[in-house]
Amino acid sequence: MSVEVRAVPGESLSFPGRITRVAPPRTHWAPVYRRRVVVADVVAVVGSTLFAYALRFGNAHAHPVQALLLLGLVPVAWLAALFVFRAYERRFMGLGNEEYDRVLQASVFTLALVGTTSWAFQLEIARGYVIIALPLGMFTILLLRYAMRKWLHGQRDRGLHMQSLLVVGHRQGVLAMVRQISRASYHGMRVVGVCLPPAADGRLGVEERALAALGVPVLGGLDEAADVSVSAGVDAVAVLPTPEVDGAFLRRLGWALEETHADLFVAPAVTEVVGPRVAIRPVCGLPLLHLERPELTGFRRLVKGTFDRVASGVGVLVLAPVLVGIALAIKADSRGPVFFRQERVGLEGRTFGMLKFRSMVVDAEARLRDLAASSEGNAVLFKMKDDPRVTRVGRVLRRLSLDELPQLFNVLLGHMSLVGPRPPLAREVAVYGDDARRKLLVKPGLTGLWQINGRSDLDWDESVRLDLRYVENWSFGFDFMILWKTLGAVVRSRGAY
Structure with missing residues (x-):
């Protein structure tokens, strides 16, 4: 028709x-990609088992039954578990955490199966082999899948697959x-x-x-x-x-x-709520979508705060030479203080002084009014790619996001988290609607979804949407994913100006 x-x-x-x-016409990339993933998993499993066997027994030879079990049945059971846990379904491959979760589940199941089989049949399986083979193989599978995923994303950036x-x-x-x-x-x-x-x-x-x-x-x-x-x-x-x-x-x-x-x-009507908060449950014979409350208080928030402070303290100690070097470069480049302190709005609307390395001339705020008409940011935030107020050292700091490093001290003091919504200015909060104010229910972050999705290139609505998605779906796994992707965002420098 x-x-x-x-x-x-x-x-x-x-x-x-x-x-x-x-x-x-129907794309044929998925079957080819799946076959490549299977081959990579076979290489990882067989390679890790052979390496562990050689490392454990060296020139000695294991009992034939044990050798058959370690070099034959364990790899076969491991690969079968990957199929059983649906680690090769197209909908899980190439995107999201589900693919990695299924690899982890299959590997843990294989470990449990080996242990149970050894106990049930009184088999003497070398513990050293198991301790080496399974973690090494799991890590190699995840690494190869990540590399193939990055290749796939590169192909998609070119309009393929x-x-x-x-x-x-x-x-x-x-x-x-x-x-x-x-x-x-x-x-x-x-x-x-x-x-x-x-x-x-x-x-x-x-x-x-x-x-x-x-x-x-x-x-x-x-x-x-x-x-x-x-x-x-x-x-x-x-x-x-x-x-x-x-x-x-x-x-x-x-x-x-x-x-x-x-x-x-x-x-669904609530598109920003995902993950463990969403479940389909039968109610009076009807399958209804059940939305759990977001966990914004309690023990998990205490653990998050403790982790933030410990990690930021370690970060300050490790990066101390870098921090000192940046401070000296700022002083040598232009007159003025090393740090720039700006009042931001944090948890539950409380204000705090956010620290950054100074990347602009000392009278930058006074010159802002003259540049307002040249803003390239969104409807609320002023941004300018070639801002004349930025110093030479400041341009390098901004491009690599090094000007944000002093916020580790804000995290250490409890004003911020490592991961969270973007810390807003008071004038931004003054124009917030009810939706945007919800982001004040959690501490602002040194990095967040806004950092890994374009930063200054985002419009206002998209920036608020990303912050609210974080508030609604916060978890430790979500935080670690954002921290990992922040490294790539810093290297690409997208939206950093």
């Missing part, structure tokens, strides 16, 4: 009026999703079209024009989503919550996609 795109006379879009197929996606929903939500997907190409999604409800006056709205500017055509209305998804041959359909999208609509769409290879994604 073909889908007609309706437009008011005198207004046109930058795509054809009739579309028979807008998506490329992508899935075609049809987005269905109301204008504002669809436009926001399209923009977000276009900013995160490493996720492997390319929006090839959308289905929107008809405009009340029949004219093209702001959202349609913005979508057209992004090269995303409107392929039909909400009621045509099933036909469009089949005729366009997309790899996936994403449905946003709208009043028109009910259970019957989703059932019909799911039935239509059964005969295709396309996946169906349904966005």
Whole structure:
């Protein structure tokens, strides 16, 4: 079938009026990538077991039964566990923590299986072999998978190995999703079209024009989503919550996609709440989405604060030579103090003096009014890529985020955390709405989601959204992931000016 795109006379879009197929044929990257992952895992498992066997027994020879168990059955059981724990499913590979979690689960299961088998059958399995083989193999698997994931993300940055996606929903939500997907190409999604409800006056709205500017055509209305998804041959359909999208609509769409290879994604109304806080539970025979309360107080918060202070104290000691060197460079480059102290708003609205290495001339604040018209930041924050107030040493510090290092002292004093929302100015808090004020429920962080997603390149709404996502979904695993990605963000220097 073909889908007609309706437009008011005198207004046109930058795509054809009739579309028979807008998506490329089904991509074949996933099976190839999966085979490469399997081969890498086999190399890691066999290599680690051989290395552990050679290290444990050296020139001596183990009993034939034990050798068969260690060099044959253990690797086979390990690889089988990876399959059983679904570590090779396409939806888990190349993105998110789920892939790594399943590798860890399979490896721990293998360790437990070896121990249980040894006890049950009274087998003398060399402990030294087990202690070396399993941790080494698990680390090697994770390392190889991480390397392959980075390769895959690089390919996606070049437009390769992508899935075609049809987005269905109301204008504002669809436009926001399209923009977000276009900013995160490493996720492997390319929006090839959308289905929107008809405009009340029949004219093209702001959202349609913005979508057209992004090269995303409107392929039909909400009621045509099933036909469009089949005729366009997309790899996936994403449905946003709208009043028109009910259970019957989703059932019909799911039935239509059964005969295709396309996946169906349904966005919940609370898209920023993810992870362990979300669970589907039966209530009166109905599967309902249960949202747990965010853990903002109690023992876990105490542990987080303790870890922050210990880690920041260690960081200050380790980086002491670097801190002294930066201080001397600042003094030699321009007159003025080494540190810049600025009042910021922290936990529950309490203010504190945030420390940074001075990267600007001493009268920078006085000169801000003259530069206000040249701001390249978002609607609230002043940012300027070639700010004339920045010193020569300051440019280097900002590019590498070294000017933020004195905030380790703020963490040590309990004003900040290592990871958290961006510490706001009082004038920013004055214009906060109810949503934005929720970020004050946790301590601001030296780094956060804003740091690893573009920093100064983010608009105001996106910055607030990322901070709220952190508040709603905080966990220790989330913190460690952000800390790890901060290293890459600092090296790339994206949005650092």
